[in-house]
Amino acid sequence: MSKLPTYSGRLQPPTAVKRPPSDNGMDEAAVSPEKKSRTAGGRATQPSKPAAGRGGLKRSFSVANVSAVGGQKDHSKNSLASSKFRSSTLSLIGRPSSVSSSVLANRVPTGLNGRRPGANITNHVSSRPPVASKVSSTNKSLGSEGKSKRPGWDLKGRLQDMEALLKSREVEQKEWMKKFEEYDTRIVTLESEKTHLSHDLVQTTTSYEANQEEIESLRRNLRKEQDERCPEKNNYENTIQSLTFSKSNLERQVNSLDAEIAARQEEVAGLKFTVSELSSTQAGMEARLKSTESLLVERNQQITEMMAQIEEQKRKIEESNEKLQQGEMVRRKLHNTVLELKGNIRVFCRVRPLLNEEIQNNANSDVIHHINFIDEHTLEVGKGDVNTSSMSGLKSRGNNFTEFAYDRVFQPTATQAEVFEEISQLAQSALDGYNVCIFAYGQTGSGKTFTMEGVPNDDELEGMIPRTVKHIFKNMEELESKGWSYKVEASFLEIYNETIRDLLASPKEAKNLTYELKFQDNKKNEIYVTNLKRIPVENEGKVHTLLNMAQQQRAVAATNMNEQSSRSHSVFQLRLSGENAKTGDSCEGMLNLVDLAGSERLKESKSEGARLVETQNINKSLANLGNVIMAIGQKQSHIPYRNSKLTHLLQSSLGGNSKALMFVNISPVEACLNETQNSLRFATRVNQCHIGVASKQIKK
Numbered sequence: 001m002s003k004l005p006t007y008s009g010r011l012q013p014p015t016a017v018k019r020p021p022s023d024n025g026m027d028e029a030a031v032s033p034e035k036k037s038r039t040a041g042g043r044a045t046q047p048s049k050p051a052a053g054r055g056g057l058k059r060s061f062s063v064a065n066v067s068a069v070g071g072q073k074d075h076s077k078n079s080l081a082s083s084k085f086r087s088s089t090l091s092l093i094g095r096p097s098s099v100s101s102s103v104l105a106n107r108v109p110t111g112l113n114g115r116r117p118g119a120n121i122t123n124h125v126s127s128r129p130p131v132a133s134k135v136s137s138t139n140k141s142l143g144s145e146g147k148s149k150r151p152g153w154d155l156k157g158r159l160q161d162m163e164a165l166l167k168s169r170e171v172e173q174k175e176w177m178k179k180f181e182e183y184d185t186r187i188v189t190l191e192s193e194k195t196h197l198s199h200d201l202v203q204t205t206t207s208y209e210a211n212q213e214e215i216e217s218l219r220r221n222l223r224k225e226q227d228e229r230c231p232e233k234n235n236y237e238n239t240i241q242s243l244t245f246s247k248s249n250l251e252r253q254v255n256s257l258d259a260e261i262a263a264r265q266e267e268v269a270g271l272k273f274t275v276s277e278l279s280s281t282q283a284g285m286e287a288r289l290k291s292t293e294s295l296l297v298e299r300n301q302q303i304t305e306m307m308a309q310i311e312e313q314k315r316k317i318e319e320s321n322e323k324l325q326q327g328e329m330v331r332r333k334l335h336n337t338v339l340e341l342k343g344n345i346r347v348f349c350r351v352r353p354l355l356n357e358e359i360q361n362n363a364n365s366d367v368i369h370h371i372n373f374i375d376e377h378t379l380e381v382g383k384g385d386v387n388t389s390s391m392s393g394l395k396s397r398g399n400n401f402t403e404f405a406y407d408r409v410f411q412p413t414a415t416q417a418e419v420f421e422e423i424s425q426l427a428q429s430a431l432d433g434y435n436v437c438i439f440a441y442g443q444t445g446s447g448k449t450f451t452m453e454g455v456p457n458d459d460e461l462e463g464m465i466p467r468t469v470k471h472i473f474k475n476m477e478e479l480e481s482k483g484w485s486y487k488v489e490a491s492f493l494e495i496y497n498e499t500i501r502d503l504l505a506s507p508k509e510a511k512n513l514t515y516e517l518k519f520q521d522n523k524k525n526e527i528y529v530t531n532l533k534r535i536p537v538e539n540e541g542k543v544h545t546l547l548n549m550a551q552q553q554r555a556v557a558a559t560n561m562n563e564q565s566s567r568s569h570s571v572f573q574l575r576l577s578g579e580n581a582k583t584g585d586s587c588e589g590m591l592n593l594v595d596l597a598g599s600e601r602l603k604e605s606k607s608e609g610a611r612l613v614e615t616q617n618i619n620k621s622l623a624n625l626g627n628v629i630m631a632i633g634q635k636q637s638h639i640p641y642r643n644s645k646l647t648h649l650l651q652s653s654l655g656g657n658s659k660a661l662m663f664v665n666i667s668p669v670e671a672c673l674n675e676t677q678n679s680l681r682f683a684t685r686v687n688q689c690h691i692g693v694a695s696k697q698i699k700k
């Protein structure tokens with residue numbers, strides 16, 4: 001009685017305790033602050049392990065209750081013995097709900113579907129009458145009593161207060177007990193639910209595990225399936241890759257085909273344009289073709305007329321050809337007449353140029369001081385310098401110069417072709433059936449061989465013999481169209497020391513042969529050489545072969561005048577026999593090309609011994625040649641042909657029925673002036689001769 005409990009301290013909210021991790025089910029928002037305080041306070045006395053079943057929970061609560069009220073085991077009993085344990089019960093006033101809520105919070109499981117079965121409980125608890133407020137009011141009343149604190153001596157009053165308080169506590173306890181019964185009912189329900197839920201949980205767990213196994217099995221099957229499908233998958237992937245590649249290829253091809261199609265389309269457009277152009281062109285062409293066809297008809301008519309004209313022309317041409325034949329005969333007669341008028345023996349003078357060595361000896365000058373060329377027929381020769389007029393540049397005659405005039409004078413610059421131009425008519429005469437004699441006269445080294453033969457195998461420098469042969473063969477071809485055909489034979493001989501040698505026969509062939517001059521039996525004045533070879537010549541090439549052959553056979557002896565001086569007369573003869581199949585005409589001509597031996601005087605040549613005899617014979621024959629020509633010119637009754645082999649051989653070519661041409665070759669060396677003057681005088685005498693009218697040789 002002396003110690004009364006202090007209610008104010010008991011009614012203070014307990015210190016908040018951290019909620020254990022297992023307490024996860026209670027909704028804090030649904031719990032009132034009052035409940036919270038009760039729950040927090042209850043935990044301090046709550047058993048650490050939850051009861052396993054309904055009984056356990058109830059026991060736990062009972063223990064707590066007992067503990068709270070001072071060890072009383074039965075709640076109902078407790079209510080009946082309230083007075084005995086009044087003070088203890090007072091200490092519990094602020095906490096019963098906290099025990100219940102704590103227990104509930106820990107006992108109620110969370111449903112599998114997330115719904116908490118304890119939610120109803122919470123609502124139920126929260127709908128309780130607010131105990132704390134009652135306590136608070138009680139405390140207030142006590143407080144107010146406290147304010148009007150009874151004096152210590154008022155024990156009776158204080159006891160009344162206590163009894164009033166106790167009564168209110170009992171009422172309150174009854175409420176609590178009622179609540180507890182509700183809780184028990186609720187707990188039973190919850191236990192039942194829990195059992196169901198546990199059963200569900202077991203089933204669910206079993207189902208879950210079965211599902212897990214099935215899932216695992218399915219996974220295994222899936223993996224197995226994947227493993228089995230792997231190669232196939234790779235194949236498919238490869239196929240897909242190749243198909244992708246093919247696709248990209250095809251796409252490229254498609255692109256290129258598109259481009260090509262576009263190009264082709266352009267091309268087609270261009271072609272269409274071209275076709276249209278061509279069509280219009282074709283139309284034009286067709287129109288032109290029509291006009292051409294009509295023109296063609298006209299032309300055909302014209303052609304027919306022209307064909308008739310051609311036939312007429314052919315007839316006229318035949319008539320003309322006949323007249324041409326007659327004209328050819330007239331031409332030959334006229335040609336012969338012209339030559340006759342020119343003189344049957346003509347003289348050409350040719351001065352060769354200074355040779356290199358001679359130029360050096362002439363103070364390195366090629367000027368020829370002692371010869372003055374006046375015109376193409378005249379030159380003058382003399383001692384001393386030729387004066388040069390400062391006004392005209394023309395040379396004037398010196399006092400000591402002698403003038404010589406010939407049919408033609410060739411200066412040193414004259415070419416072989418220019419010289420041949422002048423004698424080509426003689427070659428023609430040989431084809432026409434005349435005897436022609438061309439000979440070169442002059443001192444040794446004056447250019448006789450150069451003029452007659454020239455430089456072998458050199459088209460520019462070839463001499464009169466090869467050029468004459470060419471000319472003859474060319475004319476023979478032309479005459480073929482007029483019906484003429486010719487047979488050509490060549491002989492080549494030399495007269496050395498009055499002895500005839502065949503230059504076309506080898507020494508072996510000529511060994512036991514004698515070459516004599518005789519008259520042809522059936523031909524008057526026709527001289528021939530016994531045993532002399534006559535070689536048929538089919539073309540000009542053959543003549544070159546014969547010239548080369550003869551060149552080797554010629555007797556060449558060195559003298560003081562010319563190291564390769566020819567000491568013999570060489571005579572190249574071409575016999576030309578022609579027949580005209582159309583007219584029946586025939587002719588025989590003889591061409592003599594004579595390279596005479598050097599004409600130098602004895603004292604000039606300084607020859608001795610055999611050379612002296614050579615020189616004497618040469619001079620004798622040359623002198624006789626002059627005599628024969630003079631006799632012919634003077635028309636003497638006796639012509640001394642037989643005084644030398646040369647004149648005897650050339651008898652038929654020097655007579656009245658022949659055409660003769662003499663080259664007088666002149667050396668430009670001033671030291672040879674005397675010989676030059678002698679040669680020119682000899683040529684002048686020949687030039688003054690008139691050897692009669694040439695007559696054509698008719699083949700018999």
Ligand SMILES: Nc1ncnc2c1ncn2[C@@H]1O[C@H](COP(=O)(O)OP(=O)(O)OP(=O)(O)O)[C@@H](O)[C@H]1O
Binds near residue numbers: 443448451597598665
């Ligand atoms: N017109 C010319 N142009 C250039 N060189 C020439 C001419 N005439 C002659 N010659 C040269 O002069 C030299 C003597 O000439 P060629 O041998 O023809 O004299 P030739 O009178 O025949 O002597 P020979 O009586 O000794 O035979 C030769 O080297 C020759 O090439």
